Amino acid sequence: MGEALRLALAIAAKDVRAELRSKTALLSALVFAALVLVIFNFARDPTAISAFLLAPSVLWVTFAFAAIVALNRAFTAEREHGALDGLLLAPVPREALFLGKFLANVAFVATVEAVTLPLFVLFFNVDLAAALPGILGTAALATIGFVAVGTIFSAMAVRTRFAELMLPVLLLPFMVPPLVGAVQLTARLLAGRPLSEMMGWLRLLALYDVVFLTLCTLAFSAVVDE
Amino acid sequence: MPFSDGALLEAVGLHRAWGAARVLRGVDLCLGPGEALAVVGPNGAGKTTLLRVLAGLVRPTRGEVYVLGRRLERGTPEVRRPIGFLAHQSLLYDDLTVVENVAFAARLYGARDPVGVARRALEEVDLAGRADDRPRRLSRGLLQRAALARALVHGPRVLLLDEPFTALDAPAAARLRHILRARLEDGAAMVLVTHQLAEAWELATRVGVLAGGMWALEAPREGGLDAFVPRWEAAARG
Numbered sequence: 001m002g003e004a005l006r007l008a009l010a011i012a013a014k015d016v017r018a019e020l021r022s023k024t025a026l027l028s029a030l031v032f033a034a035l036v037l038v039i040f041n042f043a044r045d046p047t048a049i050s051a052f053l054l055a056p057s058v059l060w061v062t063f064a065f066a067a068i069v070a071l072n073r074a075f076t077a078e079r080e081h082g083a084l085d086g087l088l089l090a091p092v093p094r095e096a097l098f099l100g101k102f103l104a105n106v107a108f109v110a111t112v113e114a115v116t117l118p119l120f121v122l123f124f125n126v127d128l129a130a131a132l133p134g135i136l137g138t139a140a141l142a143t144i145g146f147v148a149v150g151t152i153f154s155a156m157a158v159r160t161r162f163a164e165l166m167l168p169v170l171l172l173p174f175m176v177p178p179l180v181g182a183v184q185l186t187a188r189l190l191a192g193r194p195l196s197e198m199m200g201w202l203r204l205l206a207l208y209d210v211v212f213l214t215l216c217t218l219a220f221s222a223v224v225d226e
Numbered sequence: 227m228p229f230s231d232g233a234l235l236e237a238v239g240l241h242r243a244w245g246a247a248r249v250l251r252g253v254d255l256c257l258g259p260g261e262a263l264a265v266v267g268p269n270g271a272g273k274t275t276l277l278r279v280l281a282g283l284v285r286p287t288r289g290e291v292y293v294l295g296r297r298l299e300r301g302t303p304e305v306r307r308p309i310g311f312l313a314h315q316s317l318l319y320d321d322l323t324v325v326e327n328v329a330f331a332a333r334l335y336g337a338r339d340p341v342g343v344a345r346r347a348l349e350e351v352d353l354a355g356r357a358d359d360r361p362r363r364l365s366r367g368l369l370q371r372a373a374l375a376r377a378l379v380h381g382p383r384v385l386l387l388d389e390p391f392t393a394l395d396a397p398a399a400a401r402l403r404h405i406l407r408a409r410l411e412d413g414a415a416m417v418l419v420t421h422q423l424a425e426a427w428e429l430a431t432r433v434g435v436l437a438g439g440m441w442a443l444e445a446p447r448e449g450g451l452d453a454f455v456p457r458w459e460a461a462a463r464g
Contacts, residue, residue: 080319091336092303092334093303225300
């Protein structure tokens with residue numbers, strides 16, 4: 001277990017280092033997130049629906065699309081020059097390989113979310129002060145789940161001819177449960193509702209994380225091995 | 227079970243098909259310490275597929291591969307540890323420097339001092355001066371040396387080399403032969419797929435001609451290359 005964790009951290013550190021050099025995924029995702037927020041901000045009719053009611057959906061749609069942009073990059077670098085073969089040849093259990101890629105993707109998506117959140121506050125003029133710890137916890141729970149699924153679909157999509165198109169097609173249906181849960185929780189957090197009203201959605205997110213993290217870890221070998 | 231005690235690499239009845247195309251049709255091989263098999267053959271003979279099957283990157287449709295007596299199959303990462311693989315592509319990341327790439331490979335194989343080991347591997351292939359460059363800034367020949375350092379960094383006992391002399395100038399090719407000969411003397415086994423048999427001739431202890439996915443000829447190296455070429459051509463013609 002210790003060795004698998006060491007290998008996973010080495011793979012994640014490699015991905016983070018490469019991304020900090022190229023900034024391809026982070027910059028694209030951040031610019032994309034900012035654009036989505038700008039479009040939502042100017043496209044809505046403030047007299048028809050208040051920013052407060054719209055805010056949870058906008059926040060999570062922005063997170064979801066920006067995450068897909070970031071996840072698209074996860075295995076593209078492995079495809080260049082056959083680097084994935086180098087990973088598959090090494091004595092690395094596939095579970096450790098999945099965990100490494102997953103941790104790096106969580107770091108990328110969390111960074112995008114962390115930068116997007118202040119922009120969201122700026123555009124939608126929402127007071128997050130009281131709800132911030134809850135929203136951060138919700139973001140962590142939802143992100144873990146859809147990044148786990150996104151990591152395995154990214155590995156699958158990269159072997160197809162239209163990887164950039166395939167990933168959203170594969171991933172979006174699986175993002176529905178965590179997104180619905182996250183939107184519901186965010187709405188209740190912003191409205192200052194009691195914790196008892198949120199327990200069902202919290203359980204849904206936690207269950208999704210456990211089920212899909214386990215399934216994706218176990219299925220990863222079938223996806224990457226010939 | 228493997229047939230031969232002490233074999234470092236053994237393949238038994240390897241078949242591989244891609245759809246209807248049967249790329250490998252019953253390939254056997256057995257290499258012990260210090261043995262090097264040079265594999266030649268026409269384009270499409272199955273040479274690269276054979277190497278990828280031996281490395282565990284492609285599963286054989288039928289047949290088995292044993293590395294140091296242990297069967298190579300899915301879910302056996304430790305069996306792959308003694309393998310060093312030089313592919314057509316460099317297996318390097320463009321956004322890492324050469325030394326970072328080689329150190330990353332060393333880290334995957336559990337090296338205690340990955341950066342130190344990587345720098346020594348780059349010195350061995352005479353690339354220490356370009357260690358901090360990105361791969362995209364290297365010429366094809368220098369990239370091949372970096373890929374070689376990556377393949378050798380963990381001291382593999384089974385070397386699978388696909389066109390190792392590609393793009394190397396004469397001094398670099400001589401240096402590579404020297405490195406590979408030293409590995410053989412240390413007890414490694416080697417499969418070299420090549421179109422430049424002259425480059426690999428001195429290293430090889432056996433020569434195999436692959437044609438149509440099966441051995442047209444597989445025998446110990448005897449005599450000179452000039453005498454072998456007509457046999458090779460006759461075997462390849464079938």
